[in-house]
Amino acid sequence: MVAAMIGSVAPMGIGISHGWRTLGEAMVVTRSDQARVYTLDREPALDKFLRQLDAPAEVYQDPVEFRRWMLTRPLGVQRRSGVAVKNISHDPDFEGRSIGGGSEIVQGALVWATEGDSASVLDAVEVACQDAIDRLGDAEPIGLLTLSCMGCKAVLGTEGVGEETERIAKRADGIPFAGFHTLGEIARTRGVEGFHNQTLVVLALS
Template identity: 55%
Template sequence: MPGLSGPMSLGMTTTTSTRWVGSGSSREPDAATAGREACLDAVADRPAPVLLVVFASDAYDLTQLSAAIRAAAPGVPLIGCSTSGEIAASGAGDSGVVVMALGGAGFRVSTSRASVTEVGLREAGGAVAAAATDVAASPHRVLLVLSDGLAGDQEEIVRGAYAVVGAEVPLVGGCAGDDLRMQSTSQLYDGDVLKGSVVAAAIGSDAPFGIGVEHGWRRVGEPMVVTASDGVRVLTLDDEPALDAYLRRLDAPAEAHVDPAAFTRFALTHPLGLSRRSTEEVRMVAEADFEERSLTCIARVPQGGLAWIMEGDGDSVLAATDAACRSALAGLDEQPPLGLFAFDCIARRGVLGDEGIRQEVERIAEHAAMAPVGGFYTYGEIARNSAVGGFHNQTLVVLAIA
């Protein structure tokens, strides 16, 4: 049950039969103190912790932070990543750390890591997914994946993982952040701080998992044909240089035409939408090449497809929050949630603003009832089950654990 342990940290715990999920957070500026406090609150002296999931600002010395967490819960497997803001039931914040802990006999966990830079995207996805077989004895499984969103087409990681686990094990997770500097992110594995990597935890449980995915954007104007693209780079739209078509359609502010940082800020709230069978797949526009007049997205934009420019507002984005939480909880076969993980796109944060994300996290906490919530603002979201496919942008992915 929730208990305050000082103004800078907060812990919550839910226990059901022998399974439990706990969370702790801290904004203590010292890495070691913050890590230790958050971890102690998350575990809260409960028996048999099996997994720690850490979301931390890279303002911290992440090596020190990991070491402190490991010291507070010795021998418990740890995965985690750097963020562009952390989510906890107590609210969303920057420059802090959130630790989620799972424990009890009903959970089985196997963690893994792979370097994208060494083995390639698809192979790294396949390699971490292999851990799922270690928990094959559990009736319900999920693969929690945290990756480096700046290291190429994340869809390939999802495909690689899917090729190994198949339809049986849903994939869920997000891409690490770096407070929107878009330069370098970190992945945490036990005591190591990694770059250009994927870390994963295969979680097996006696009870179901539920996944909800919603974006809350809507199409603006007429579609354009992606007349030339190369992987994540969009070269032309309707035969016009993509950057020009994009800026013109949106009547973008003058500084977005010349200043890369201003462009990224602007593009954050104006993603591209690709038409899919039952929805749009949203593509975050990360940067512009002012020489080549091209756009670079966080995931592949196939040539020949139709693309819309999308827009959203606070209401539509918050409505998506409710919908994602509801569908995640609906997957629990009417059992109460032990905890919720939220992987929320940094762009949605951009639309919502500070007050908006406060409301959003409040809503997630409401849906969670009293169960702990942990997550972070991501550079791309992963969710694959039989209803939704693969890698997402500008989306909220909620994993509910019963």
């Protein structure tokens, strides 16, 4: 494990964006345990979620098809700061009809079906960069640190990752930037929840 702490008297800005759009009505988590959701609106979570997405029949039972299809359809969790997303493509329980979201999803939470594509993910890259810079106020940015998700990398592919870098460079506008792909991102601008999936997090330094 490697850890680093950055301290400064100068302003720092955080930008968070994912590009996934909510679909249909919100659902209530009616039974969960840690990261596993058993029921949504008192129905088996896997089936309720897939119906909300109008998923094809093979996704209901085939792990390979489920993972492929769900990479662009994460679970949205309502927070004070907006809708955060959880990558549930890797941990379905087809026998018990539950879904797993990587981090705790509490009973009573409002959740959404979401969707997106490489274009919406790339648009979110620019939003996250600009939000981070804007949070510096009048301070001049001197660098950006970017943390993008491996889940987004899988959606973008090799060419898309190249364009992701180009979008960051565009918003950086000549200042240095560096970053890497992660397995989950931790960042918050308000509230206590800060774990994200399939999201770009940007730290702007001044």
